[in-house]
Amino acid sequence: MSAIEIVAPKQEIMLRRDTFVGALKKLLPPRAVVADEAGRRTFETDALTAYKCMPLAVVLPTSTEEVSAVLRFCHLSQIRVVPRGAGTSLAGGALPSEDAVVLCLSRMNRVLETNFESRYVRVETGITNLGVSNAVAAAKFFYAPDPSSQLACSIGGNIGMNSGGAHCLKYGVTVNNVLGLKMVMMNGDIVEFGGPHLDAGGYDFLSLIVGSEGQFGVVTEATLRILRQSEGARPMMIGFASSEAAGACVAAIIGRGIVPVAMEFMDRPAIKVCEEFAQAGYPLDVEALLIIEVEGSEDEIQSLLGQIEEIAADFSPQMLRVSQSEAESAAIWKGRKAAFGAIGRISDYYCMDGVIPLASLPAALTGIAEICQQHALQVANIFHAGDGNLHPLILYNANDQDEKRRAELCGEKILKLCVALGGCLTGEHGVGIEKRELMSVQFNDVDLAQQMRVKSVFDPDWLLNPGKVFPLKAQEAYLARAR
Amino acid sequence: MHVSETYFPRSEEDLAGLVSDAVAKSVPLEICGNRTKSALGRPIQVGARISTRDMRGVTLYEPNELVISARSGTPLAEIETLLAANNQELVFEPCALERALTADAGEPTLGGVVATNASGPRRILRGAARDHVIGARAVNGSGEVIKSGGRVMKNVTGYDIARALAGSWGTLAVLSEITLKVLPKAEEARTLVCLNLTDEGAVSAMCRAVGSAYEVSGAVHLQQPFVERLSVPDIAAIGQAVTALRIENFSASVDYRLGRLHQDLKTFGTIYELDNVRSGAFWSDIRRLQFLTGSDWPLWRITAAPHQGARLVSALWAQMECRAAYDWSGGLIWLEVPPSTDASGTVLRRLIAEFQADAFLVRASAAARASVGVFQPLAEVNMNLIRRLKEAFDPHRILNPGRMYPGI
Secondary structure: OOOOOOOOOOHHHHHOHHHHHHHHHHHOOHHHEEOOHHHHHOOOOOOOOOOOOOOOEEEOOOOHHHHHHHHHHHHHHOOEEEEEOOOOOOOOOOOOOOOEEEEEOOOOOOEEEEEOOOOEEEEEOOOEHHHHHHHHHHHOEEOOOOOOOOOOOEHHHHHHHOOOOOOHHHHOOHHHHEEEEEEEOOOOOEEEEEOOOOOOOOOOHHHHHOOOOOOOOEEEEEEEEOEEOOOOEEEEEEEEOOHHHHHHHHHHHHHOOOOOOEEEEEEHHHHHHHHHHHOOOOOOOOOEEEEEEEEOOHHHHHHHHHHHHHHHHHHOOOEEEEOOOHHHHHHHHHHHHOHHHHHHHHOEEEEOOOEOOHHHHHHHHHHHHHHHHHOOOEEEEEEEHHHOEEEEEEEEOOOOHHHHHHHHHHHHHHHHHHHHOOOEOOOOOOOOOOOHHHHHHHOOHHHHHHHHHHHHHHOOOOOEOOOOOOOHHHHHHHHHHHO | OOOOOEEOOOOHHHHHHHHHHHHHOOOOEEEEOOOOOOOOOOOOOOOEEEEOOOOOOEEEEEHHHOEEEEEOOOEHHHHHHHHHHOOEEOOOOOOOHHHHOOOOOOOOEHHHHHHOOOOOOOHHHHOOHHHHEEEEEEEEOOOOEEEEEOOOOOOOOOOOHHHHHOOOOOOOEEEEEEEEEOEEOOOEEEEEEEEOOOHHHHHHHHHHHHOOOOOEEEEEEEOHHHHOOOOOHHHHOOOOOEEEEEEEEOHHHHHHHHHHHHHHOHHHOOEEEEOHHHHHHHHHHHHOOHHHOOOOOOEEEEEOOHHHHHHHHHHHHOOOOOEEEEEHHHOEEEEEOOOOOOOOHHHHHHHHHHOOOEEEEEEOOHHHHHHHOOOOOOOHHHHHHHHHHHHHHOOOOOEOOOOOOOOO
16 A cells, blocks of 8 residues: 555546547547557656556647647546656656546657747757757757756656756756746646746746646746856866765855855765766765866866865865866766666665755754664765755665655655755655645645645646645645635 | 825734735735835825835845845845855846936835846846745735745745745735845956947847857946946946946956957957956946936836847837847847837837837836836736736735736
């Protein structure tokens, strides 16, 4: 029995499944509707693989108009809809319910317009994150947010979860890099927000929609800010005898007025696993490793790395190594970006995404170690140190129901600790189903009711991506009051 | 709650009590800080006024974590002074919108800056005010205290209501406390200046500079009438259009980058350089909208895709007299038009729509602001969402009613 409840299907919808599938097949070309069991199986889960549920049907539209037709039909029939990009959500953001149509945007992946003078690109949202950067790389531009899954994850998913990445310390997260959106509302209406211009007047719907976890509408097109690549970039590695020393070093670098493009932290267990996977030359005899990257011309890089080396000297580094080649830089980042996969090779893991104030890092790591010890589980920690985003990876055996339960319990305690330290439940993965019930740890009933009223602005019948973000009981109570 | 009174709550609790009382007595409220921007937006009719000016003070500042929290009535200057003492700043460089109305507008509050999303020249490189809002506490139109976001840089826990309150002009909720991301101040700033470029040429130079790898943090082009109004005497006396490009960084980097940029822009004529001090004075004028003071012509603030900026102005010029100053590499146009009953709004709005741009009427008579509207009219599907969002925060429509759109 799963610990997290998947929203119960509406029986009146389940009973009419064949009728609905038939109707969808009339609305869309034949190969755009997946109704057979084998086909639907692909869409029963996302990257939170512990939870699975077969959807009613899957549609793969190729245009905004097709999306609109599907949503209008589902709205009239009161069928729930789960928008999906590449299905890489670690929070169960794309997990369907049994009575839901999964609307997958993977076939809408074109670049529609590129403008280097005004520095934007307009894309369909099924395109991968890396696909955007690749499309503008020849002109030496790039799209800044870089989640670790950037090879696979889609821009639509990034918009849903307001994804970050290792380099967002300098360049911001998705919301800071989206200029405009085209979205289909649940009733089929097509609506546009923003555009190639900055900061139009009026309410900032972009801020609300980015990070709304697919609960407001289906975003089909996005105008994204692109940036000119720096002349060069280089990472360095600094190993420390304690996480306290590493944390203090990060604070000192920022305190000196240097904001590197990325500052990544790994603890000893994470270093070991990533090194075995990537052979990046990570030191195996340190308690904490920082990967710090700076950008600029050759002279600027040298100067910044020199300053950082000088600052680090005050914290008794055990090792310090500046990347000596492009190949070494790539290996250093490969190890970090593949951390989840590397850990996945040795064990099942439950990846947390809490955020803490930087000064609380030692307290957080001690607390996490204690929590996992109490439950006899191992943990590896990866941390976007510059912005306080902590990824403890709790190792467990998914075939052992007791271990799975203990892992989820550890996760819950860790996130409560993050909130108690002044942080939050999730920095970039989203709430999804995974952290839904914990929302009341961070927000009171009034805060949650305000958020739910905003949800109702866009989707008054609560058909889009159901059973996510808010505690189930709070959703039910809100809807009972609203009706 | 008495009609025609101004209330100065000293705490969030007082504020919530006052709003609840106004709801109970159906008294629509003007929401303000120091009222420096009261003549911006549509004119409103209210029963009483709530000012946040006595809710002040910095409640948290952690320089090493790049975060500051302050009550909404805190004067902007107080925050900037504190940050400067730690070599940090509000990197979006708040734009003194109120000075477009009158040069001695007074000191704005942090709440006013965020509520109007007032971002200055550095917006083009580092983002707008809303991009730096990471948390907020506020009182909604039902008198409830709500919070969103927090004090950490990355946070996707729940919908981003804090950020969405930026730019909502006090019509959704009354901000009580705001948490912002701050950044270190650059060691040095220097500026390249080109003279006498056409608008088209200037936009092309600015786009090339901003699209370079040198992180240009300001790109403005002022037609000659605006140059005269600057406070730096020798620049004001130039008598030609001025195009300025700023680079901020560590001193050695500024040297290098400015040199490279100078090379890249050679085809745009003779280029002058402003040192750290003169550069500071020039950009302070830009940020404080010194170039818009001293005129009583109606003023529009237009945002467009930068490469369209000059074309848009030239299309406008074909239909009406106007003078234009460009910021954000051409993406922000300050347009002065001769006085008329509709502040040229009829013609202008039509062209704006063709260019996929957005126009905000800054300076005009109350009658013109009421009749032409201040914010760009939107499609009906957008207006419906705006109405519904207002309803979700302020169901009794008592917070700054009509300030942005009639009936909202």
